[in-house]
Amino acid sequence: MLKGISPLISPDLLHVLMSMGHGDTIVIADGNFPGASIAARSGAKLIRLDGQGTAPLLKAILELFPLDAYTELPVVVMAKEPRDKDLELPIIDEYKFLVRQVDERGEALVGELSRQGFYDAAENAYAIVQTGETAIYANVMLVKGVV
DSSP: OOTTSOTTSOHHHHHHHHHOOTTOEEEEEOTTSOHHHHHHHHOOEEEEETTOOHHHHHHHHHTTOOBOSSSSOSEEEEOOOGGGTTOOOHHHHHHHHHHHHHOTTGGGGEEEEOHHHHHHHHTTOSEEEEEOOOSTTOOEEEEBOOO
16 A cells, blocks of 8 residues: 555556556546457556456545646546437536546537447557446546656
């Protein structure tokens, strides 16, 4: 344990966050996300945090992680499929709230990609953090900025 670092941040995750450079992306994935197969195909580092939810983990990461100022949308969530258009996704509102807390640009930083577009973009991620989150569409991708 270290002072000032959430216990949700594992040693492997801390190493990944420190190793990432400007413009690198990290995916925080729900329990349904195909993280292992995407990481196997792409070579992304896969970190398993099966006992964690995405929102508390996102909060812990955002306390350490600068969001990119040179990327229009440095936070990207997975968009609902048309068949789920009426589905409520309170977790996305929670993500936007967490982004507002750490960046004065607020939720304008949050964009969305189609499910397949998100999967495709994840193949370029530096790392994928697979959680045990049970909320659907609870995937979020962050682009690292500079300190």
